[in-house]
Amino acid sequence: VTGTEWPAYQVFKQDRADAPHENVxxxxxxxxxxALMNARDVFVRRPECISLWVAPESDITSRTAEELNAGxxxxxxxxxxxxxxxxxxxxxxxxxxxxxxxxxxVSAVEALRRAREAFADPPGLVWWVVPERSLARxxxxxxxxxxxxARDKLYRDQAFYFPDMLxxxxxxxxxxxxxMPRGRKGGV
Amino acid sequence: MxxxxxxxxxxxxxxxxxxxxxxxxxxxxWTGHAPxxxxxxxxxxxxxxxxxxxQLWYGLVADLRQEHREEYPxxxxxxxxxADYRNVQxxxxxxxxxxxTMLRQYLFDALExxxxxxxxxxxxxxxxxxxxxxxxxxxxHLRHTSxxxxxxxxxxxxxxxxxxxxxxxxxxxxxxxxxxxxxxxxEKALPAAxxxxxxxxxxxxxxxxxxxxxIRLESAPVSAGRDLHTSxxxxxxxxxxxxxxxAPEAKW
Numbered sequence: 001v002t003g004t005e006w007p008a009y010q011v012f013k014q015d016r017a018d019a020p021h022e023n024v025x026x027x028x029x030x031x032x033x034x035a036l037m038n039a040r041d042v043f044v045r046r047p048e049c050i051s052l053w054v055a056p057e058s059d060i061t062s063r064t065a066e067e068l069n070a071g072x073x074x075x076x077x078x079x080x081x082x083x084x085x086x087x088x089x090x091x092x093x094x095x096x097x098x099x100x101x102x103x104x105x106v107s108a109v110e111a112l113r114r115a116r117e118a119f120a121d122p123p124g125l126v127w128w129v130v131p132e133r134s135l136a137r138x139x140x141x142x143x144x145x146x147x148x149x150a151r152d153k154l155y156r157d158q159a160f161y162f163p164d165m166l167x168x169x170x171x172x173x174x175x176x177x178x179x180m181p182r183g184r185k186g187g188v
Numbered sequence: 189m190x191x192x193x194x195x196x197x198x199x200x201x202x203x204x205x206x207x208x209x210x211x212x213x214x215x216x217x218w219t220g221h222a223p224x225x226x227x228x229x230x231x232x233x234x235x236x237x238x239x240x241x242x243q244l245w246y247g248l249v250a251d252l253r254q255e256h257r258e259e260y261p262x263x264x265x266x267x268x269x270x271a272d273y274r275n276v277q278x279x280x281x282x283x284x285x286x287x288x289t290m291l292r293q294y295l296f297d298a299l300e301x302x303x304x305x306x307x308x309x310x311x312x313x314x315x316x317x318x319x320x321x322x323x324x325x326x327x328x329h330l331r332h333t334s335x336x337x338x339x340x341x342x343x344x345x346x347x348x349x350x351x352x353x354x355x356x357x358x359x360x361x362x363x364x365x366x367x368x369x370x371x372x373x374x375e376k377a378l379p380a381a382x383x384x385x386x387x388x389x390x391x392x393x394x395x396x397x398x399x400x401x402x403i404r405l406e407s408a409p410v411s412a413g414r415d416l417h418t419s420x421x422x423x424x425x426x427x428x429x430x431x432x433x434x435a436p437e438a439k440w
Contacts, residue, residue, distance in 0.1 A: 028226060041233060042229050146328060
């Protein structure tokens with residue numbers, strides 16, 4: 001970070017009401033509201049989406065299972081009610097972080113430790129916790145503006161278009177109107 | 189003229205279509221050049237949305253003139269000279285800097301908000317469903333550009349200065365936005381054309397003020413009809429029509 005770059009936000013997208021939020025990537029933005037809009041523009045143009053969360057990358061505490069096993073999380077248990085954390089875990093090496101649940105804890109590290117016990121199955125390879133207060137979410141009222149536009153849009157893969165074929169056709173027509181190329185004159 | 193052809197109404201719709209088309213072509217110049225990758229994607233999408241809206245309106249023009257729904261819009265877009273375009277001058281102005289682009293887009297999106305709302309409510313029956321379809325996407329555009337205007341206006345000294353000079357340069361062109369649509373019976377297309385300016389000002393003036401920007405009219409407002417264009421439209425069309433002119437009868 002050079003100091004002029006905007007901070008990175010991790011983006012979590014929910015496709016259906018019965019599916020958890022899942023990490024889809026990052027966006028850069030000057031603030032949470034713009035991060036939500038950038039997330040919408042980058043990740044929700046075509047597919048289904050009913051909700052987005054964004055969290056500044058710097059507010060996410062991340063630990064691998066190895067780090068947790070090595071006992072890197074042995075904090076003195078501080079007193080107090082703490083705050084609410086959202087927990088995400090990655091279960092497969094090539095998967096993404098999926099929302100596992102909410103955990104009340106006095107620190108991020110404590111939330112991680114407790115989350116690992118509470119959401120043990122299936123075992124997580126990499127764990128993320130983020131304080132609830134760092135998370136910005138779209139609201140139900142945002143749905144028409146942010147998500148419904150994409151719904152009836154036809155998604156066209158690039159294979160839908162045939163530029164090569166069209167260009168060849170065009171050249172053929174042009175050479176037909178200008179007379180056949182010299183080499184093929186009279187042939188057939 | 190074919191029986192049942194509604195020229196008077198189709199001319200008015202052509203104005204709506206040309207606004208969207210020329211703006212789409214103009215702002216697509218940012219593709220690959222926007223300040224950050226995320227905005228590059230967002231803004232290219234926005235240009236594509238405007239192009240889609242143009243397509244909807246041109247389709248209606250074709251219907252009203254009993255022309256082919258696919259081929260006729262292509263002819264309108266790729267074979268008309270500048271003098272036959274019926275867009276407002278605001279949309280043909282060069283992109284300038286990011287502040288100019290964003291402010292122009294915001295003011296146009298706000299125009300779309302009030303114009304489409306009026307069309308959905310009291311527009312000619314055949315215009316209403318098209319307006320309703322476009323309105324939904326435009327709601328997001330306005331949200332996006334409103335947010336940018338606020339942040340650029342309240343951002344750094346440089347962004348504020350650029351926004352303020354963009355506002356001074358753009359404001360006279362807003363005079364043309366609320367003139368009658370082209371054609372003989374624009375009031376049939378959009379009966380409430382005139383009071384729209386007040387509604388638009390109620391929307392944009394508080395927002396511009398909140399962004400720390402000040403309206404200063406330093407040149408005469410543009411009040412020309414939609415048949416008069418700036419010198420910027422011709423080079424835009426030259427580029428847009430370049431390929432079509434090479435092979436006017438090509439089928440795509």
